[in-house]
Amino acid sequence: MDIKQLKYFLAIAEEGKITGAAKKLNIAQPPLSYHLKLLEKELGIKLMDRGSRKIHLTDAGEILKNRAEQILELVDTATKELKDFNKGARGTLSIGTVSSSGAALLPDIIENFNKKYPNINFEIWEGNTYNILEMLNRGIIQIGIVRTPFNSQGLSIEYFSKEPMIAVFKDDSGWFDGKKFICLKDLKSKPLIIYRRFEKIIFKCCYDNNFVPEIICKCDDARTTLLWAESGIGIAMVPKTAIELIKAPGLIYKIINEPTLETCIAAICEKNRYMSTAGKNFLNMISNVKDC
Incomplete structure (x- = not known):
């Protein structure tokens, strides 16, 4: 099994027809059919069912499709890294970022980096912190922009300043009028919209304050959490910088005065793994911004 065979197999899987893939x-078409048969013979298992109109993947084919996509992503990343090494300040920099931090941190850094290194292209991958850590581990990205807490083992980390969690809600709701800050107990019996990333932390803090939070909605993305708050059905709990993710004049927020809920943005990369010149320059710029 080689890279060419995997490319051929994926093309057939995506098109659903030998003719379309060819x-x-x-x-x-004949060489493509030959390589598919050769691959099935080598693996000793049927990968596709050939119907009259369309080819369908078997269960084994689905497994190989998933693995083939990962392998080809790694090959593509490796190729770009080698080209970057050969060209110095030219190449592609792959960065993973979580929604609750990317909008607040990346734009200014990328603008300044682009002015200094105009020949570097970017690939931005978005996901939650666990997705970013997995992509970093697989070598798909060189740098991750994530949010605490996370498992720091084997990582080089640049932490930014801590920030509080905030309660975000419609300005006509009448909640917490006259208060600049609120405490966690103020959220007791209030309908809460939370970013699933912080579910365990929020529940623990509420239990420590002798109440069970009333969760009306859980989301996997900070933007979605804020958009649900904009609908007026409840109060979103997100890190303070996340408020920049959407422009909603009808939303206001109050800082939650609870130190145990504080979180911070972090730039991460894997220790003892190749880092391109572009990646090193980007991390240096992040470090300079953090120290300002």
């Missing part, structure tokens, strides 16, 4: 790859 056209996409700009090769003749």
Whole structure:
């Protein structure tokens, strides 16, 4: 099994037809069919069911499709890294970022970095902290912009300043009028919209304050959490910088005066792994911004 065979297999899986895959790859149909049969013979298992109109993946084919996508991503990343090494300040820098931090941190840094290194291109991957850590581990990205808490083992980390959690809600709700700050107990019996990333932390803090939070909605993205708050059904709990993710004039927020809920943004990379020149320069710029 080689890279070419995996590319051929994925093309057939995506197109659903040998003819469509051959056209996409700009090769003749017979060699493509031959390579598929050769791959199935080598692995000793059927990968595709050939119907009259469309080819369908078997369970084994689905497994190989998932692995093939990962392998080809790694090959693509490795190729870009080697080109970057050869060209110095040219190449592509892959960065993973979580929604609750990317909008607040990345724009200014990327603007300044682009002015200094105009020949560096970017690939931005978005996901939650666990997704970013997995992509970093697989080598798909070089740098991750994540939010605490996370498992720091094997990572080089640049931490930014801590920030509080805030309660975000419609300005006509009448909640917490006249208060600049609120304490966690003020949220007792209030309908809460939380970012699933912080579910365990929020529940623990509420239990420590002798109440069970009333969760009306859990989300996987900070933007979604804020958009639900904009609908007026409840109060979103997000890190303070996340408020910049959407522009909603009808939303206001109060800082939650609870130190145990504080979180911070962090730039991470794996220790003892190759880092491109572009990646090193980007981390240096992050470090300079953090120290300002």
